[in-house]
Amino acid sequence: xxxxxxxxxxxxxxxxxxxxxxxxxxxxxxxxxxxxxxxxxxxxxxxxxxxxxxxxxxxxxxxxxxxxxxxxxxxxxxxxxxxxxxxxxxxxxxxxxxxxxxxxxxxxxxxxxxxxxxxxxxxxxxxxxxxxxxxxxxxxxxxxxxxxxxxxxxxxxxxxxxxxxxxxxxxxxxxxxxxxxxxxxxxxxxxxxxxxxxxxxxxxxxxxxxxxxxxxxxxxxxxxxxxxxxxxxxxxxxxxxxxxxxxxxxxxxxxxxxxxxxxxxxxxxxxxxxxxxxxxxxxxxxxxxxxxxxxxxxxxxxxxxxxxxxxxxxxxxxxxxxxxxxxxxxxxxxxxxxxxxxxxxxxxxxxxxxxxxxxxxxxxxxxxxxxxxxxxxxxxxxxxxxxxxxxxxxxxxxxxxxxxxxxxxxxxxx
Amino acid sequence: xxxxxxxxxxxxxxxxxxxxxxxxxxxxxxxxxxxxxxxxxxxxxxxxxxxxxxxxxxxxxxxxxxxxxxxxxxxxxxxxxxxxxxxxxxxxxxxxxxxxxxxxxxxxxxxxxxxxxxxxxxxxxxxxxxxxxxxxxxxxxxxxxxxxxxxxxxxxxxxxxxxxxxxxxxxxxxxxxxxxxxxxxxxxxxxxxxxxxxxxxxxxxxxxxxxxxxxxxxxxxxxxxxxxxxxxxxxxxxxxxxxxxxxxxxxxxxxxxxxxxxxxxxxxxxxxxxxxxxxxxxxxxxxxxxxxxxxxxxxxxxxxxxxxxxxxxxxxxxxxxxxxxxxxxxxxxxxxxxxxxxxxxxxxxxxxxxxxxxxxxxxxxxxxxxxxxxxxxxxxxxxxxxxxxxxxxxxxxxxxxxxxxxxxxxxxxx
DNA sequence: CCTCTTTATTTCGAGGCTCGAAAAAAATAG
DNA sequence: CTATTTTTTTCGAGCCTCGAAATAAAGAGG
Numbered sequence: 068x069x070x071x072x073x074x075x076x077x078x079x080x081x082x083x084x085x086x087x088x089x090x091x092x093x094x095x096x097x098x099x100x101x102x103x104x105x106x107x108x109x110x111x112x113x114x115x116x117x118x119x120x121x122x123x124x125x126x127x128x129x130x131x132x133x134x135x136x137x138x139x140x141x142x143x144x145x146x147x148x149x150x151x152x153x154x155x156x157x158x159x160x161x162x163x164x165x166x167x168x169x170x171x172x173x174x175x176x177x178x179x180x181x182x183x184x185x186x187x188x189x190x191x192x193x194x195x196x197x198x199x200x201x202x203x204x205x206x207x208x209x210x211x212x213x214x215x216x217x218x219x220x221x222x223x224x225x226x227x228x229x230x231x232x233x234x235x236x237x238x239x240x241x242x243x244x245x246x247x248x249x250x251x252x253x254x255x256x257x258x259x260x261x262x263x264x265x266x267x268x269x270x271x272x273x274x275x276x277x278x279x280x281x282x283x284x285x286x287x288x289x290x291x292x293x294x295x296x297x298x299x300x301x302x303x304x305x306x307x308x309x310x311x312x313x314x315x316x317x318x319x320x321x322x323x324x325x326x327x328x329x330x331x332x333x334x335x336x337x338x339x340x341x342x343x344x345x346x347x348x349x350x351x352x353x354x355x356x357x358x359x360x361x362x363x364x365x366x367x368x369x370x371x372x373x374x375x376x377x378x379x380x381x382x383x384x385x386x387x388x389x390x391x392x393x394x395x396x397x398x399x400x401x402x403x404x405x406x407x408x409x410x411x412x413x414x415x416x417x418x419x420x421x422x423x424x425x426x427x428x429x430x431x432x433x434x435x436x437x438x439x440x441x442x443x444x445x446x447x448x449x450x451x452x453x454x455x456x457x458x459x460x461x462x463x464x465x466x467x468x469x470x471x472x473x474x475x476x477x478x479x480x481x
Numbered sequence: 482x483x484x485x486x487x488x489x490x491x492x493x494x495x496x497x498x499x500x501x502x503x504x505x506x507x508x509x510x511x512x513x514x515x516x517x518x519x520x521x522x523x524x525x526x527x528x529x530x531x532x533x534x535x536x537x538x539x540x541x542x543x544x545x546x547x548x549x550x551x552x553x554x555x556x557x558x559x560x561x562x563x564x565x566x567x568x569x570x571x572x573x574x575x576x577x578x579x580x581x582x583x584x585x586x587x588x589x590x591x592x593x594x595x596x597x598x599x600x601x602x603x604x605x606x607x608x609x610x611x612x613x614x615x616x617x618x619x620x621x622x623x624x625x626x627x628x629x630x631x632x633x634x635x636x637x638x639x640x641x642x643x644x645x646x647x648x649x650x651x652x653x654x655x656x657x658x659x660x661x662x663x664x665x666x667x668x669x670x671x672x673x674x675x676x677x678x679x680x681x682x683x684x685x686x687x688x689x690x691x692x693x694x695x696x697x698x699x700x701x702x703x704x705x706x707x708x709x710x711x712x713x714x715x716x717x718x719x720x721x722x723x724x725x726x727x728x729x730x731x732x733x734x735x736x737x738x739x740x741x742x743x744x745x746x747x748x749x750x751x752x753x754x755x756x757x758x759x760x761x762x763x764x765x766x767x768x769x770x771x772x773x774x775x776x777x778x779x780x781x782x783x784x785x786x787x788x789x790x791x792x793x794x795x796x797x798x799x800x801x802x803x804x805x806x807x808x809x810x811x812x813x814x815x816x817x818x819x820x821x822x823x824x825x826x827x828x829x830x831x832x833x834x835x836x837x838x839x840x841x842x843x844x845x846x847x848x849x850x851x852x853x854x855x856x857x858x859x860x861x862x863x864x865x866x867x868x869x870x871x872x873x874x875x876x877x878x879x880x881x882x883x884x885x886x887x888x889x890x891x892x893x894x895x
Numbered sequence: 896c897c898t899c900t901t902t903a904t905t906t907c908g909a910g911g912c913t914c915g916a917a918a919a920a921a922a923t924a925g
Numbered sequence: 926c927t928a929t930t931t932t933t934t935t936c937g938a939g940c941c942t943c944g945a946a947a948t949a950a951a952g953a954g955g
Contacts, residue, residue, distance in 0.1 A: 072520050073495035075912050075940045081487035106486050108943050113905055139902025140950040282720045306696045306815040316809035320839060395730035395809055401720035489911045489941050522914050527934055553931025554921040
């Protein structure tokens with residue numbers, strides 16, 4: 068039995084999370100608002116907010132919007148205390164590392180973007196660079212080091228959430244890099260490492276909850292092809308790895324050579340290197356390019372738009388590959404809204420028709436056939452925000468253990 | 482926020498479930514045993530068991546194994562009270578309906594198997610037959626009608642768990658059959674309708690927990706091809722339909738005609754009708770046979786074993802289709818143990834080599850490559866047991882609301 | 896300016912729950 | 926018949942949520 072035994076304090080923990088979630092979603096809320104949002108009784112909200120204020124997690128903001136000029140005792144607005152904690156995020160992508168410090172309200176404190184030749188970088192090079200960047204940010208912002216409470220990392224590649232390890236990545240030759248362990252030891256906080264696509268899904272859920280609520284998929288079309296999936300309101304994680312490797316579903320048995328070493332993966336037809344390989348007239352078994360610059364990719368796209376030729380055919384192949392993957396995905400989980408993210412979303416016009424044709428009629432027995440797709444050509448802001456939300460939600464779930472918080476900020480290591 | 486607000490009684494509900502789950506797994510347990518198994522304190526177990534006994538859900542079984550001849554106060558064995566509830570299961574398959582009455586301990590009370598020409602049966606014909614069978618069983622066992630508390634139905638086809646509806650099925654022309662609503666109205670109990678493959682997965686989890694615990698897939702190879710999936714110890718359900726339609730993942734774009742009306746589904750290569758179609762030298766766009774009898778399928782299998790020809794080639798194609806689906810599935814969820822169930826499992830020797838070849842190296846980045854597959858040629862006992870466990874676990878989750886039970890058995894309708 | 900009304904928040908008691916410690920039960924050992 | 930051992934129940938402490946009543950803090954109105 069996986070089932071855990073329930074204790075009375077679990078109830079408080081869960082309801083505290085509800086209160087914090089409400090506050091995170093709306094910034095300024097009176098206790099009455101919280102009652103309305105959560106469904107908890109006024110007495111319970113009072114008890115919980117009193118404790119949160121005493122622990123410094125929440126502040127009363129008297130100057131805030133006082134719903135003024137109404138009769139009766141005025142509501143007093145509550146807000147998360149931005150200074151109670153600092154979190155750090157790390158985005159690691161091809162030739163790029165981006166670290167940011169956020170406060171507990173999710174506001175940027177400091178950041179650094181650094182270009183790194185990741186393809187030639189060892190695991191040590193990468194961790195060294197990341198630590199340098201983080202050290203610099205923490206040093207520049209006095210007090211932030213002492214308040215650092217969590218780090219979230221989104222990486223291009225396959226990760227293992229449980230051990231916070233990057234198992235494999237196209238951006239560096241080294242495998243099984245235990246980023247979590249290393250950063251955790253150095254900064255004395257817990258670390259989450261996940262695929263960048265999971266982070267994108269997390270971000271979409273927060274920035275556009277109307278479209279991305281319970282069930283949806285975010286597909287990153289870039290150097291590689293990945294997916295972040297939400298099902299029943301929960302992130303879908305693989306058994307071991309943290310991401311659903313959409314790009315490595317099988318499109319054509321014994322087909323084109325994929326960067327992962329196998330043949331026929333969707334990625335081998337739909338990623339930027341696959342499109343350029345086909346456009347250049349190379350054999351589909353030719354070794355994939357390690358790095359494709361945006362300029363040449365866009366040039367090919369422009370040529371595809373201007374005339375019907377090898378370029379346009381390559382994009383159509385890509386659309387078919389993605390569509391084929393979606394058809395299989397939808398067979399397994401039923402159709403869900405799709406967010407296309409990254410450079411590939413910028414050329415959606417070139418792949419849409421073929422993609423839709425293959426997907427159409429996904430549910431042969433007559434389920435809703437309409438496929439909704441939205442495009443987000445720039446993946447970086449989403450990855451960043453996803454990392455941030457991951458860390459903050461982690462805090463919201465940890466700060467629960469009442470009384471725990473008082474000690475936590477002192478437990479730093481550096 | 483999907484999050485529900487927690488109340489103090491939820492704690493008791495959860496812990497009651499733990500106690501019942503322990504009892505369901507071991508039949509005879511003393512309170513001390515339950516303490517050991519659940520981790521609850523002795524006082525809590527005492528409180529919970531006292532209530533369960535008062536409500537008639539659990540019995541003391543003094544005669545039971547008294548761990549005799551030891552010093553100290555003897556343990557008194559507890560056991561589920563078989564008479565507190567009756568449940569009914571319905572398996573609906575091609576030309577077959579099988580209804581069974583079980584007691585609360587999962588022992589068969591009565592059953593009937595009836596051959597029905599389902600292909601020519603309307604929704605009304607089917608429900609009428611099922612109700613007749615259930616009525617007969619309930620009438621034959623005095624008292625059982627008054628104790629009937631749940632019905633579980635496993636059907637070949639696509640189902641919607643939420644509305645307990647069969648959306649589409651290959652065994653009958655009618656669609657959107659609301660079995661749940663109909664049976665629920667007639668018998669006054671709640672009804673679960675799910676794909677037969679989900680039931681198989683549920684059964685495997687209980688009959689062989691050592692091999693099928695947290696993550697595994699049960700694939701039914703029969704007239705159609707379906708899958709029941711467990712991930713992280715929970716049944717995996719689609720967004721709308723209750724099953725993961727493995728058989729309708731895309732194997733070959735614009736490929737062979739599938740019974741679902743689309744082209745290129747795995748099923749169009751690996752189901753019995755697909756194999757016979759190919760063996761007979763028919764075009765792969767030929768209309769699928771509605772019904773394939775076991776004898777001719779086995780004859781083809783025997784011929785495939787005895788000589789290398791069209792038969793063997795057809796099975797190899799089937800193995801490739803299944804392997805291709807597994808490769809894609811494993812990309813999404815990481816490799817899991819597989820149970821092959823049904824007639825197709827009886828010819829595993831003919832498909833294994835091709836299946837494994839395509840799946841091999843599923844995790845390009847070096848995850849555990851070994852693929853474990855076990856075969857269960859007879860699917861019916863598993864479907865039956867899965868239905869039973871579904872109903873019983875439902876009761877274990879409903880009998881929680883303390884005091885609820887006293888009224889429930891009277892709330893019958895018939 | 897003082898009282899009335901209205902709305903927000905806190906306080907208080909009832910009724911749950913789990914748990915550890917102590918008490919009670921029910922056997923064997925001698 | 927008493928001592929010992931083991932199981933089970935009882936009791937009090939310390940959680941939790943909730944509804945009702947009490948308290949706070951405004952505007953409205955004479």
